[in-house]
Amino acid sequence: MEQEKVIVIDFGGQYNQLVARRVRECNVYCEIYSYRTELEQIKKMKPKGIILTGGPNSCYGADSPTYSRELFELGIPVLGLCYGAQLMMHVLGGKVITPEVGEYGKTEVVLDTDSAVFAGIPEKEICWMSHFDRIAETAPGFRVTAHTADCPIAAAEDAGRNLYAIQFHPEVLHTEHGKEMLYNFVRNVCGCAGTWRMDSFVEESIQAIREKVGDGKVLLALSGGVDSSVAAGLLSRAIGKQLTCVFVDHGLLRKDEGDEVESVFGPNGQFDLNFIRVNAQERYYAKLAGVTEPEQKRKIIGEEFIRVFEEEAKKIGAVDFLAQGTIYPDVVESGLGGESAVIKSHHNVGGLPDYVDFKEIIEPLRNLFKDEVRKAGLELGIPEKLVFRQPFPGPGLGIRIIGEVTAEKVRIVQEADAIYREEIANAGLEKIPDQYFAALTNMRSVGVMGDERTYDYAVALRAVNTVDFMTAESAEIPFEVLQTVMNRIINEVKGVNRVFYDLTSKPPGTIEFE
């Protein structure tokens, strides 16, 4: 049976993937296509519904993205959101204007709950508005189904033709029942059965990878992080030993982490693939000797990774594909996400390594958000410990040790961090901080242990709560928990005689401690 799907036509809005994600949350498979996609191609896909996204343009601009009238005449339900709603009206004979003031942010909207998309939703709602232009006159056949104080036509529909236009953004969580509106559209208006699950994603990805790769060879740099691990698991299930994963242990991983990665992906693990672990600890420590400046440390660690990976790639020889664990937020941040505007450049995407001999890049997680990647990881049988791993920077403990990095300091921070993580897990906290770790200050001071004078390092404990990792606040960890951690670190980790808790928020601090 053919997979039922809804397609999202992207007009360059910031929330386009969010729309797809919300549709998938309704258990309906969803894919995004550019507005440049030919109508014929869309027809061939036989979608059960079409959603037009927002976008930064005015629909009557000469070069603005548009779509032909035929799209609305296929007999397939269409939902236009923001720019998509304006475009629908514009193309079908309504009028869109640029008023004196736009409407941004949380706005009260009054809904006509007789509309199929607003059924079962309170008549007054908070919705998320983000537009300058607005619909001034509906196209023939449409009726108005929502308004706000500044926007007399906040939604309109021609239920007979299954055409729906919504000026606000139901895909954004600030719209109180937005998800229900999208559910109403895909499940009730489009009539999707809602049988799609993450395991279907895994199965379909496996099929797609097999088709794309054929009998080619694939190389993946496995860091042990969530994304590259899930990519490795998926590729392994699809093509087995055609996949080679190179895992570079730079000696700056957390305690036992290298062995954990090897136990999952190595020869005694659960995946069929070629696993190459490069124990490059000594090389890294040698390069880092005497270096104290944080940016320089980052640079050395990054460059050394390229060197090690390059050496391994040369041994393997030419491959057909270089796989990457790029996920959707990386794509958006790099401005590569379909029609979306560039937000910022990102270290994980874009710069293809020219030292590896490959023909094409393969990115099986490109359309997924982090939590979806995690679901796929669990589906693939990757251990929870790895799937729910907290963010860990590429340069690893190298940027959690102030001053020179040495094997001895790495040992201290690894042991202290392991104790801290263990005690946080034991504490049964109501909320586990979003990121927490131990770092090593470069401070040594006098202490007394037993009857002995000590002159040892101070460990810093960090724990933050954050939504987007751009800003953060230090987390409130119960004092008893901190005391237990302190006692254990002092008693169990040789070379430490003080423990500090870092209260700094971001800004002015950063989350990492470098």
Ligand code: XMP
């Ligand atoms: P900062 O320290 O900038 O960290 O507040 C914000 C988030 O980014 C992570 N981070 C990195 N992740 N490579 C990464 O993959 C890096 O070089 C890097 N530096 C910081 C950090 O752990 C936090 O989650």
